[in-house]
Amino acid sequence: MTGFTKIVLIVISAALVNNYVLSRYLGICPFLGVSKKVETAVGMSAAVTFVMVMASVITFLVQDLILQPTWLAKLGVENIPDLRFLQTIAFILVIASLVQFVEMMIQKTNPSLYSALGVYLPLITTNCAVLGVAVINIREGYNLVETVANSFGAAIGFGLAIILFAGIRERLEYSDIPKPFIGFPIALIAAGLMSVAFLGFNGLIG
Amino acid sequence: MFKELLTSAIAIGIIGLVFGIILAFAAKFFHVQIDSKIAAIRAALPGINCGGCGYPGCDLFAEKVSTGEARVNGCPVSSKEQKAEIAKIMGVEQEDVEPLFAVVRCIGTNDKVTMKYEYEGIQDCAALAALGGGNKGCEYSCLGMGNCSRVCPTDAIEIDNGIAIVDRKKCIACGKCAIECPRDVISLIPKSAEPIIMCSSLNRGKEVKSVCKVGCIGCGICKKVCQFDAIEMKDNNPIIDYKKCEDCGLCAEKCPTGCIEFDFKKRKIAFIEEEKCIGCTLCKKACQFEAVEGERKEIHKIISDKCVGCRACYEACPTDAVHLISR
Numbered sequence: 001m002t003g004f005t006k007i008v009l010i011v012i013s014a015a016l017v018n019n020y021v022l023s024r025y026l027g028i029c030p031f032l033g034v035s036k037k038v039e040t041a042v043g044m045s046a047a048v049t050f051v052m053v054m055a056s057v058i059t060f061l062v063q064d065l066i067l068q069p070t071w072l073a074k075l076g077v078e079n080i081p082d083l084r085f086l087q088t089i090a091f092i093l094v095i096a097s098l099v100q101f102v103e104m105m106i107q108k109t110n111p112s113l114y115s116a117l118g119v120y121l122p123l124i125t126t127n128c129a130v131l132g133v134a135v136i137n138i139r140e141g142y143n144l145v146e147t148v149a150n151s152f153g154a155a156i157g158f159g160l161a162i163i164l165f166a167g168i169r170e171r172l173e174y175s176d177i178p179k180p181f182i183g184f185p186i187a188l189i190a191a192g193l194m195s196v197a198f199l200g201f202n203g204l205i206g
Numbered sequence: 207m208f209k210e211l212l213t214s215a216i217a218i219g220i221i222g223l224v225f226g227i228i229l230a231f232a233a234k235f236f237h238v239q240i241d242s243k244i245a246a247i248r249a250a251l252p253g254i255n256c257g258g259c260g261y262p263g264c265d266l267f268a269e270k271v272s273t274g275e276a277r278v279n280g281c282p283v284s285s286k287e288q289k290a291e292i293a294k295i296m297g298v299e300q301e302d303v304e305p306l307f308a309v310v311r312c313i314g315t316n317d318k319v320t321m322k323y324e325y326e327g328i329q330d331c332a333a334l335a336a337l338g339g340g341n342k343g344c345e346y347s348c349l350g351m352g353n354c355s356r357v358c359p360t361d362a363i364e365i366d367n368g369i370a371i372v373d374r375k376k377c378i379a380c381g382k383c384a385i386e387c388p389r390d391v392i393s394l395i396p397k398s399a400e401p402i403i404m405c406s407s408l409n410r411g412k413e414v415k416s417v418c419k420v421g422c423i424g425c426g427i428c429k430k431v432c433q434f435d436a437i438e439m440k441d442n443n444p445i446i447d448y449k450k451c452e453d454c455g456l457c458a459e460k461c462p463t464g465c466i467e468f469d470f471k472k473r474k475i476a477f478i479e480e481e482k483c484i485g486c487t488l489c490k491k492a493c494q495f496e497a498v499e500g501e502r503k504e505i506h507k508i509i510s511d512k513c514v515g516c517r518a519c520y521e522a523c524p525t526d527a528v529h530l531i532s533r
Contacts, residue, residue: 083213089218097228101228
């Protein structure tokens with residue numbers, strides 16, 4: 001398998017087969033919270049895409065340079081410290097600061113998007129999908145290019161799921177739903193059905 | 207053990223420091239100037255996000271006021287002091303606006319109107335209105351299914367015997383109920399308004415009489431008895447001009463069906479202080495009800511049966527001898 005094919009496969013796999021929302025069940029909070037309108041869902045997925053790719057690149061560098069500094073061996077340092085157990089806390093630190101940065105940037109450059117995203121932008125800080133992608137990148141042993149591909153694919157998958165779901169929920173607003181199911185119950189059922197549909201992608205890449 | 211602790215602390219410390227510095231610079235670089243007026247106006251608003259101003263919430267209203275798009279006193283809920291505060295922030299003169307309240311202009315309770323049929327469907331005014339024009343005989347009636355009560359943000363509306371009643375004290379005049387009402391029987395009137403026409407019917411007397419015991423029959427007696435020209439008849443229904451109205455309550459007293467609401471307990475009576483009265487007869491001339499007796503140069507007296515507490519003599523007296531007291 002050539003390098004390029006592998007990259008394409010990683011993207012498709014992350015977006016469809018192992019969709020982070022519908023197959024791995026990560027990032028459910030914004031998936032349910034921001035999916036009431038397609039417009040905000042698009043904004044949210046754009047923000048997540050940006051944060052995910054940036055976070056993966058930076059966490060990759062943090063992992064390689066600080067937590068598992070194999071490069072010290074080339075400098076002749078012995079007893080290289082193994083700080084992999086700090087992975088979770090270090091990554092959360094990185095993601096939190098990155099989200100803060102993105103928030104400031106959006107507030108400056110796109111105020112309407114900023115007010116549309118509201119509280120959900122800070123919510124990306126503790127978004128398990130972003131942390132999940134960063135951790136999985138390390139666990140799968142991807143190199144930098146593959147890391148970018150995987151996190152981009154994951155973000156596309158997240159965006160795809162949340163925008164489709166927002167479309168469904170907009171339709172649900174006008175549907176005749178039994179009273180006990182109005183609101184979140186029917187949304188959760190719709191999410192479950194979408195998840196089943198996405199299971200159909202299993203075996204796409206064999 | 208100690209070495210591991212030290213390396214972890216240093217590693218996390220370095221990461222934190224680097225990102226801290228980046229964020230500090232970013233905060234400077236991406237700094238957004240926020241108009242300090244917006245926060246100040248927002249603080250002066252009630253903050254219940256009722257939407258009565260026409261904007262989605264208090265935040266957006268504050269923003270629109272600061273840019274001059276919304277009127278300074280555009281918030282119907284805030285008190286006089288709050289409006290003055292906002293006006294002060296914006297540096298403009300406060301316009302005096304009388305606070306309003308919503309009134310359901312129908313008193314046709316279930317026992318006073320003819321019912322066309324027994325309704326046992328969903329408890330919704332619009333649904334009931336769609337079913338043959340409602341179960342009450344009058345098409346201008348309050349249906350009492352409580353749509354207004356459900357949209358009221360302050361729980362000011364109660365349903366009693368098929369009629370919605372607004373609590374004047376709780377009402378904040380956001381106008382949501384008036385929009386929700388499918389029969390348009392809710393209107394916003396000044397909070398101090400008295401008396402109030404409690405019927406919305408535009409039908410002729412005979413038709414009203416055949417379906418409701420307390421409806422306005424459009425007889426025009428209220429207009430005739432009003433000494434201040436404050437009542438106008440339009441489409442078989444009186445309209446009170448509260449700028450002219452002197453709260454005498456005579457219209458309510460004379461209304462043959464009793465559809466004008468007036469609190470007779472609040473009615474005052476004039477009283478002439480004997481020491482101050484100089485016998486100028488100005489009060490006698492001002493009185494529209496012949497309730498003042500007394501000759502020129504003599505002390506005048508009020509005939510308590512005829513006096514309706516309308517203030518006319520009080521305003522006419524040059525020596526402040528007339529007082530309005532409670533009965």
